[in-house]
Amino acid sequence: MIALTPTRAATSASVAFLKFRTISDFQPHLDDESYLTPLTYASATPYDSANIENHAGEERMVGLCRNVVVMGVCGVGKSTVASRLAARCEGHFLEGDQFHPPENVGAMAGGIPLTDKERWAWLGAICHGIAALNARDAAPVFLACSALKRSYRTLLRDRTGPLAIIHLDGDSAIIRQRLHARPNHFMPPSLLDSQLRDLEPPDTHAEAPACRLDVARSLDEIIDEAERFCRRHVASAGRSPSGEKPSRQQIP
Ligand SMILES: Nc1ncnc2c1ncn2[C@@H]1O[C@H](COP(=O)(O)OP(=O)(O)OP(=O)(O)O)[C@@H](O)[C@H]1O
Numbered sequence: 001m002i003a004l005t006p007t008r009a010a011t012s013a014s015v016a017f018l019k020f021r022t023i024s025d026f027q028p029h030l031d032d033e034s035y036l037t038p039l040t041y042a043s044a045t046p047y048d049s050a051n052i053e054n055h056a057g058e059e060r061m062v063g064l065c066r067n068v069v070v071m072g073v074c075g076v077g078k079s080t081v082a083s084r085l086a087a088r089c090e091g092h093f094l095e096g097d098q099f100h101p102p103e104n105v106g107a108m109a110g111g112i113p114l115t116d117k118e119r120w121a122w123l124g125a126i127c128h129g130i131a132a133l134n135a136r137d138a139a140p141v142f143l144a145c146s147a148l149k150r151s152y153r154t155l156l157r158d159r160t161g162p163l164a165i166i167h168l169d170g171d172s173a174i175i176r177q178r179l180h181a182r183p184n185h186f187m188p189p190s191l192l193d194s195q196l197r198d199l200e201p202p203d204t205h206a207e208a209p210a211c212r213l214d215v216a217r218s219l220d221e222i223i224d225e226a227e228r229f230c231r232r233h234v235a236s237a238g239r240s241p242s243g244e245k246p247s248r249q250q251i252p
């Protein structure tokens, strides 16, 4: 059984899996594939681009994202970065691995890469998780999720709205070393090669806003740069230490 109870310390960010403890909370329909029904995020959440565009003269939300995916192959630091970023930006942290059914975890633990079909079901469940958090309040969601292929990211965007992408990437030797050094994780380092084969790095124009951050840098440097990216592209992404509102794009 995959452990679904919280394993990380809560921070000032909302840590989503403290609230949603079981996979069934998020994937009640996997058997009949109705998880593919539209989520209608605009009607289910306060993020309604039609309304926002009518607020001429006020802060313009168009172009800003509600959700952020921290993506990349296993061991690049997705969970570490996304959870710290959520704390910095006063958002929710969503751990993509929490949405894998036990069969997926079992396959990976046994050294078998996931298929597209297995990933579609998993991504569908993640979309429900994002939508649930978006419906709850206006805080941004920081998702740690491999999202290796462009089609996976398209699904996330189609079902949950504008998506900012932070791609953690770099020297595979560094990533492999970190995987070997990481204790108590179901993902075997042997799966890194298949993850690298599946990886379709984001097209920073076609999939904008997207950025690539090198895993060779220190965690602090990565978080600082990721935070700057989020302040430019993510609605309500954090406040200054003085408690000021986050800066947003203005209508010229
Ligand atoms: N920039 C960094 N410098 C040094 N160590 C790092 C850095 N980023 C992550 N790590 C370490 O690398 C390991 C892997 O990080 P983490 O578990 O966050 O990766 P992940 O991408 O979420 O992995 P997975 O997809 O397999 O769950 C952890 O032990 C983490 O502390």
Ligand SMILES: O=C(O)[C@H](O)[C@@H](O)[C@H](O)[C@H](O)CO
Pocket (backbone or CB within 6 Å): 073, 074, 075, 097, 108, 114, 119, 145, 146, 147, 148, 187, 195
């Ligand atoms: O798409 C995938 O193949 C999976 O999401 C993996 O990336 C794992 O979940 C993750 O790496 C766990 O360590």
